[in-house]
Amino acid sequence: MFGYPSRILFISTLVLGTFISVSSHSWFGAWIGLEVNLLSFIPLMTDKNMMSSEAALKYFLTQALASIFLFTTILLYTVSLKVSYYPSTLPISMHTLFWSALLIKLGAAPFHFWLPGVMEGLTWVNNMLLMTWQKLGPLGLLSYASEDSVLPQGAIILSAIVGAIGGFNQTSLRKIMAYSSINHLGWMLAGVLLSNPYWVTYFIFYCFLSFSILVSFHHLQLSHLKQIFLIPDTNNFNKIFIFANFLSLGGLPPFIGFIPKWLMLQGLVTQNNFMLAGVLVLLTLVVLFYYLRTFFPAILITTTVHKWVAPQTYWSNFSVGLTSISLLGFPLFPMLYPVF
Template structure:
């Protein structure tokens, strides 16, 4: 899946995991900050590649953005320590800390770096950036957040994630805006409960891993490759199932965590927020359907001399994942029994 994953890259990958554990198990703000810095310095060697200028540019941009967010976080920690008894400034310190964490995870309106950086990454690195790299900022955010500010951010994420993906032809950028939209659901779940957030993150990571695995296996980066390349019809059906699951369409697995969050939001009388999240999910489903429609229906550009062959083991694994995606409605039915 990742051709440059040698022993040195493996070492930095383990450091990346270890740095997240440092941050989430720390009992001080400074310990959290140290974990974030180790995380940053271990992820850059993973994404940088001397033979690819795009990945080198992406690693430089990532370093600059994450450094700015870390400086803001450290600055807000220091102000908080010095002015702990000044309750008038607590709100501004809280907003600064929240904003720095939102910038680190690529949340709207601090998402400006996210689509540009992911365009220069491989599918494996894109998967790490869309899933694992969100864990530490999310947990730190859950310690100290302003609820009204986070609700405003949730609405922005839902709208920007849905609208931003409409005019894209790059599959990596579509996945990025999908990640921004899903971030609104994650933030909603972390307001409700950390256990619900863990469940949603696990389900989202499972779904996005299938998509990244598929696109990496087929070596696809743009929408037009889906109907120019001569693909097996079963691969196209797998794409359809997994895209619909990622969009949260009811018969599929992706609907289950979204349904639980909708139930909790309605119980807490957050009707407007629920309405916005559901409406934006429909827009997300629109451009997922556009991609799968292109893949399934446009067969006029079949190239006889170019055919994609998929290894049997990978194909079996892909079918198993798709079968799991179809079990969402069964799980949803028995959840409240």
């Protein structure tokens, strides 16, 4: 990622574009920030293989379409009201178009079709950026114009359903992580409807847990489920650490990933939104099911790998530290609870 000076430049403008977007005082400034972020991420996606070029083209076309929708919404609203500052409310039609544009940028359902294909062609480092940092700008803009209407709640439920069901028949770890990201987007959008501390807290935990898992996949050079059986491991620590990180990402107590889900459920129940909370919990159980289905055979079945087939790979102290934090869980909850 940092091998070339040009990549350092693009990473700097990538971060700058997101900051411009979330801190701008006008919709046009926010749109410009998103475009700077987009044009900085495209060169980072391209690699020496054809799949990355195809993924970059898919990503560019999808994001360009979303940018057109967003720019049209901003232009129509600015012309109609003669202002360019953030309004307190948007007309229903413009609110729908605005949310649709940002949901396309996020890859949330029902505009999720591009995300698994794009992630399949990227490296784990680029997937990490796509799953975490690239969501910050659109989520921040959605929080500025959040409204408890049919469209946001429909997007939350659809994202949870698609993320839960879409991962069943997948053998690619990249696509499994893509559908997992779609499911977690449902939780983040629910936090957007509650208040900023909820979705920001969930986003921070999601970034940490995703980083822990993708570091493992990058370190062990994993791409498909069958490779998990071939992990060279004499004491199963590699498999157990990945398995623990997946359970934490799924929100199973007492892992640390349960904390943001607990806070989100508490906020939804406080606002008497029992239906949405129940749907999210039930579909999270489905996500946990295909996490378990992925790693139970790899842990329970003993495999023999010759040294000349796959060299022995040991965990670094950094990876062990990340997994240890994932296992803390409830001891950290009293530190965050007073914030809410």
